Amino acid sequence: MIQIDMAKAVEIQRNRIRALREPLLAALDVEFMRAVERGDQAEQARVATEKQRLRDLPNDPRLTAAKTPAELALILP
Numbered sequence: 385m386i387q388i389d390m391a392k393a394v395e396i397q398r399n400r401i402r403a404l405r406e407p408l409l410a411a412l413d414v415e416f417m418r419a420v421e422r423g424d425q426a427e428q429a430r431v432a433t434e435k436q437r438l439r440d441l442p443n444d445p446r447l448t449a450a451k452t453p454a455e456l457a458l459i460l461p
Contacts, residue, residue: 388453397456398442404460405438412438 412435419427450456 390450390453393453393456394447394450397447397459401441401444401460405441409435409438 412431416428416431416435419425419431444459446459447456450459
């Protein structure tokens, strides 16, 4: 019988999430700088909130609550 190291599987999924969010964060950096150039504080706040949401994804409590690799695979941004 194959044993799955869930702690390692969770870390692998966290790394997948980090890789998937990188281009999204880069695009938001551009949006933020454009908002700064325009002096649009509302847009800056919106972008900052979205960036924080993306930063928080690897700490999603569902990752540590998952019991199987299949459950982990469903947790993506």
